[in-house]
Amino acid sequence: MYNVGDVVIIKSIEWFSHQCDCGKAYFDAQPFALHMYKYCGRKFKIERVSELIGYPPVYFLSTETTDAFTAPMFELVIQFPIIE
Numbered sequence: 001m002y003n004v005g006d007v008v009i010i011k012s013i014e015w016f017s018h019q020c021d022c023g024k025a026y027f028d029a030q031p032f033a034l035h036m037y038k039y040c041g042r043k044f045k046i047e048r049v050s051e052l053i054g055y056p057p058v059y060f061l062s063t064e065t066t067d068a069f070t071a072p073m074f075e076l077v078i079q080f081p082i083i084e
Contacts (some may be wrong), residue, residue, distance in 0.1 A: 001057055002071060006046045008061070009075040013040040027072040030058060036067055 002008060016032060044061035050068070051057045058068040 002046055002049070002059060002074070004046055004049055007043060008046060008059075009043050010039045010041065010069070010073060011075050013037055016040060027070045030068055030070040030073075032069075032073055033067075036065075039063065039065075039067075 016037065019032075039061075044063055046059050047062050048060040049057050050060070056070055058070060060066070060068060
């Protein structure tokens, strides 16, 4: 699970192209639609997490969109070292 403030990268266009049927695929019941391809390969910060009982978490990112993302759509989390 990811947390607010984590930095993630949306998986590549190539990865989604292999997963999607007719331009749309579902990841944890959340669609990744054609208009979301512009986010592929880009880095974003998680601004909000929505957790409904019985469903995987949905993430809202620092984008100009209100689209929701799920963990399988992310390439990795970039973690910063703790400075003491």
